[in-house]
Amino acid sequence: MGVPSxxxxxxxxxxxxxxxxxxxxxxxxxxxxxxxxxxxxIIHPCFHPNDDDNNNGTPPTTFVEVFANMFEYIDRLVTIxxxxxxxxxxxxxxxxxxKMNQQRTRRFRNVKDDEMREVEExxxxxxxxxxxxxxxxxxxxxVSDSNIITPGTDFMHQISNALKSYISSKISSDxxxxxxxxxxxxxxxxxEGEHKVMSFIRKQRGLPDYDPxxxxxxxxxxxxxxxxxxxCHEPHFSILRELLHIWLLRExxxxxxxIEDPPKNFVFDLERIVDDFIFICFFSGNDFxxxxxxxxxxxxxxxxxxxxxxxxxxxxxxxxxxxxxxGEKHGAYVKLSRVEKFVLMVGTYEEKIFSKRTAIxxxxxxxxxxxxxxxxxxxxxxxxxxxxxxxxxxxxxxxIKKAEASDNVCPQSDEEILKNTKDLxxxxxxxxxxxxxxxxxxxxxxxxxxxxxxxxxxxxxxxKFSVEGSTNIELKRKEIVQKYTEGLLWVLQYYFSGVASWxxxxxxxxxxxxxxxxxxxxxxxxxxxxxxxLPFDQLLSVLPQKSAYALPKAYAQLMLDxxxxxxxxxxxxxxxxxxxxxxxxxxxxxLPYMDEKRLLTETRELKNELSESEAKRNSVEVxxxxxxxxxxxxxKICSLKLNKLDTSISSDGxxxxxxxxxxxxxxxxxxxxxxxxxxxxxxxxTSHVQHLLCGVNLxxxxxxxxxxxxxxxxxxxxxxxxxxxxxxxQDNWRNSNKEGNVSKFHPNSTSFxxxxxxxxxxxxxxxxxxxxxxxxxxxxSERIDHETINERMSSFSPFHKxxxxxxxxxxxxxxxxxxxxRGRGRTSQNPNNVYAWSDSKDRSxx
Numbered sequence: 001m002g003v004p005s006x007x008x009x010x011x012x013x014x015x016x017x018x019x020x021x022x023x024x025x026x027x028x029x030x031x032x033x034x035x036x037x038x039x040x041x042i043i044h045p046c047f048h049p050n051d052d053d054n055n056n057g058t059p060p061t062t063f064v065e066v067f068a069n070m071f072e073y074i075d076r077l078v079t080i081x082x083x084x085x086x087x088x089x090x091x092x093x094x095x096x097x098x099k100m101n102q103q104r105t106r107r108f109r110n111v112k113d114d115e116m117r118e119v120e121e122x123x124x125x126x127x128x129x130x131x132x133x134x135x136x137x138x139x140x141x142x143v144s145d146s147n148i149i150t151p152g153t154d155f156m157h158q159i160s161n162a163l164k165s166y167i168s169s170k171i172s173s174d175x176x177x178x179x180x181x182x183x184x185x186x187x188x189x190x191x192e193g194e195h196k197v198m199s200f201i202r203k204q205r206g207l208p209d210y211d212p213x214x215x216x217x218x219x220x221x222x223x224x225x226x227x228x229x230x231x232c233h234e235p236h237f238s239i240l241r242e243l244l245h246i247w248l249l250r251e252x253x254x255x256x257x258x259i260e261d262p263p264k265n266f267v268f269d270l271e272r273i274v275d276d277f278i279f280i281c282f283f284s285g286n287d288f289x290x291x292x293x294x295x296x297x298x299x300x301x302x303x304x305x306x307x308x309x310x311x312x313x314x315x316x317x318x319x320x321x322x323x324x325x326x327g328e329k330h331g332a333y334v335k336l337s338r339v340e341k342f343v344l345m346v347g348t349y350e351e352k353i354f355s356k357r358t359a360i361x362x363x364x365x366x367x368x369x370x371x372x373x374x375x376x377x378x379x380x381x382x383x384x385x386x387x388x389x390x391x392x393x394x395x396x397x398x399x400i401k402k403a404e405a406s407d408n409v410c411p412q413s414d415e416e417i418l419k420n421t422k423d424l425x426x427x428x429x430x431x432x433x434x435x436x437x438x439x440x441x442x443x444x445x446x447x448x449x450x451x452x453x454x455x456x457x458x459x460x461x462x463x464k465f466s467v468e469g470s471t472n473i474e475l476k477r478k479e480i481v482q483k484y485t486e487g488l489l490w491v492l493q494y495y496f497s498g499v500a501s502w503x504x505x506x507x508x509x510x511x512x513x514x515x516x517x518x519x520x521x522x523x524x525x526x527x528x529x530x531x532x533x534l535p536f537d538q539l540l541s542v543l544p545q546k547s548a549y550a551l552p553k554a555y556a557q558l559m560l561d562x563x564x565x566x567x568x569x570x571x572x573x574x575x576x577x578x579x580x581x582x583x584x585x586x587x588x589x590x591l592p593y594m595d596e597k598r599l600l601t602e603t604r605e606l607k608n609e610l611s612e613s614e615a616k617r618n619s620v621e622v623x624x625x626x627x628x629x630x631x632x633x634x635x636k637i638c639s640l641k642l643n644k645l646d647t648s649i650s651s652d653g654x655x656x657x658x659x660x661x662x663x664x665x666x667x668x669x670x671x672x673x674x675x676x677x678x679x680x681x682x683x684x685x686t687s688h689v690q691h692l693l694c695g696v697n698l699x700x701x702x703x704x705x706x707x708x709x710x711x712x713x714x715x716x717x718x719x720x721x722x723x724x725x726x727x728x729x730q731d732n733w734r735n736s737n738k739e740g741n742v743s744k745f746h747p748n749s750t751s752f753x754x755x756x757x758x759x760x761x762x763x764x765x766x767x768x769x770x771x772x773x774x775x776x777x778x779x780x781s782e783r784i785d786h787e788t789i790n791e792r793m794s795s796f797s798p799f800h801k802x803x804x805x806x807x808x809x810x811x812x813x814x815x816x817x818x819x820x821x822r823g824r825g826r827t828s829q830n831p832n833n834v835y836a837w838s839d840s841k842d843r844s845x846x
Contacts, residue, residue: 005297007223017248035083036197038220039091046070061141067162081217085652090185090193094532098288098505104542105589107147111544133420134412147547151187152535160186168674188621190532203681211653212693251703263314272319280305289487290511294350300714323690340520347515352715354452436584464510480512485523501527536618541594629673637675655682
């Protein structure tokens with residue numbers, strides 16, 4: 001699950017929660033017991049690497065090459081974290097229905113995107129051919145369709161087998177793997193990978209012999225991992241993505257979320273505060289509910305939610321959620337009357353947000369129109385200078401000239417062909433980007449809703465929900481409030497205790513206005529648990545016709561045969577609503593939802609016709625535990641082989657149930673024996689202990705009040721600053737040939753933002769025109785001359801330049817360049833700690 005822009009927001013707001021990896025040892029300053037890998041965050045970049053991931057220019061063409069990339073990726077992660085007890089690999093299995101709707105949308109859109117890409121690539125290949133530029137031919141390969149990264153496909157089955165062999169080999173030969181347990185949860189185990197990890201951790205925490213000081217490390221690319229890390233209330237927890245330490249984030253939140261005017265008898269409980277923080281973040285976006293029109297993280301929606309929560313806490317009545325009551329009837333774990341008060345208070349800011357958003361949009365449109373007019377004038381001027389009788393003859397002559405050149409072209413070297421191929425890819429990438437930019441195509445001009453203008457709600461309900469008239473709108477609003485509230489409760493349970501219902505989903509493509517969420521307190525929810533789909537049923541639910549080959553023939557015919565009773569569910573003729581969006585990918589895909597009853601009716605008998613291998617792909621499995629024959633746990637497994645009964649295990653604080661499977665791997669030498677058994681979660685205990693465990697040792701605090709910058713809400717900020725408060729927007733840089741721009745906010749905070757220093761210049765010299773962000777960059781701009789800047793800088797300690805291959809970064813003393821770290825300026829909290837400057841445009845990679 002992803003939360004758009006959340007990670008970037010967090011990185012800018014709480015920078016000291018992140019640690020760089022030591023480039024010399026490729027390790028962290030923390031020793032970890034357990035390492036968890038969200039495997040889909042590894043599979044995808046190894047399957048279809050982008051230009052940054054794929055420096056050698058040779059993307060994989062076979063499954064075997066993908067597997068090799070994955071193994072190398074895992075090797076690096078294990079080398080960095082060096083887990084002492086456990087390595088847990090979790091691949092996405094069948095997802096809850098609420099997630100499958102998003103998966104379906106993504107895969108159907110992939111088909112349209114691929115078709116556009118193919119057309120553009122063919123056009124560019126012809127263009128290069130006319131210009132006499134030879135390129136490498138298109139290659140047929142096994143990995144052209146990323147939709148096969150879905151449970152139930154042959155590719156995912158092969159991944160599971162390849163990983164078991166790889167794990168066995170590493171346990172036998174690598175000292176880092178020899179003494180640890182390795183659990184593989186593959187695509188036949190239901191659930192999203194990161195949620196399988198959290199379920200494992202919750203179950204372990206409920207065991208009597210669990211060590212409360214177990215140090216966890218989770219790798220994954222989705223920003224929701226951060227909230228999941230917070231949700232387990234394990235302070236010794238890190239996210240291996242620009243290494244974020246959860247205990248430091250907790251320290252930030254403890255200071256940031258202090259209640260300004262607490263009610264009588266109020267007791268500040270950080271664990272309840274953390275739970276409430278996670279809950280209110282759901283309003284800013286998640287994978288299971290559509291966006292609320294006024295709350296976007298890039299417009300600092302989370303800052304707004306936090307501000308209202310703190311400011312109005314007494315009026316709200318107290319904490320919003322009590323996770324310890326999960327399982328009680330009627331949603332007692334959420335105080336819906338308080339949630340309604342809170343969200344309606346947030347709704348009072350809605351029109352200000354829409355007003356500012358409209359002003360920014362209009363400014364961009366004016367600039368776009370001006371740029372287009374200038375571009376057209378330049379084009380006309382260039383045509384006036386051309387010595388042709390008319391446009392048609394000139395184009396014809398140009399084509400003939402190019403054709404003659406291509407006929408007489410000399411054979412080009414391999415180096416030239418590779419360069420041409422790279423140029424073609426770059427040009428294709430730019431073309432696709434330009435086509436997806438609705439500013440440039442003019443489609444952005446459409447705006448039927450006119451948010452913030454009189455009557456915008458009526459227009460919204462008419463356009464998005466097809467209802468008109470006050471009575472019908474009110475009925476629809478109540479329906480939406482009911483379903484959206486259900487969604488909030490479903491997501492909360494999903495984060496904290498597991499799947500509340502495998503079949504529930506939000507049935508609309510659009511969310512309500514925050515100010516329209518009246519009546520939440522009256523909502524009553526009773527989820528039906530249900531069961532997960534079988535893998536082939538999920539494939540039928542999420543795959544488009546183009547990917548039908550990934551299914552057994554009988555199942556594929558349900559998608560391809562026009563006589564099929566569910567054929568109508570696979571049409572590629574669906575609307576993408578781009579109204580008010582800047583980029584095509586932001587459009588709302590109005591794809592019809594899968595009809596579960598119709599689908600299961602058609603597949604009920606098909607599973608009986610499957611071959612043995614197909615039946616295995618369509619089965620529901622449990623995790624596999626692999627361990628060396630030299631460990632203590634191996635003795636219990638040997639006993640299990642004799643008794644052939646399930647048995648409980650407890651090793652190094654890790655418990656569960658193991659049983660025999662037919663995948664035991666034994667090598668020739670006794671010391672190289674690797675056992676593979678089935679593993680299931682321990683029985684009993686609670687799965688939601690929402691507090692710190694007795695005996696936990698908290699790290700010494702390193703975050704203090706002067707590390708927190710005062711919040712200025714987005715709709716109150718000057719428009720010349722970005723939504724994250726940095727003085728780095730294009731208008732500032734256009735004017736930067738004058739004196740430096742300085743934004744002053746916190747007296748003890750300094751931030752050198754943007755391109756403040758030349759790459760090779762000493763820190764004392766500032767190029768004229770370079771913008772300097774002073775403090776958080778939030779608030780109003782103070783213009784000062786370079787003499788004042790130099791004077792203010794004179795009290796700062798000098799920079800120390802570290803070797804760097806990823807963008808020329810300067811780093812603070814005793815901090816070094818992270819192999820996949822931040823190429824950005826950092827904020828120091830006192831004048832004696834000057835942090836890194838970098839001109840890197842994006843995060844560097846391995």
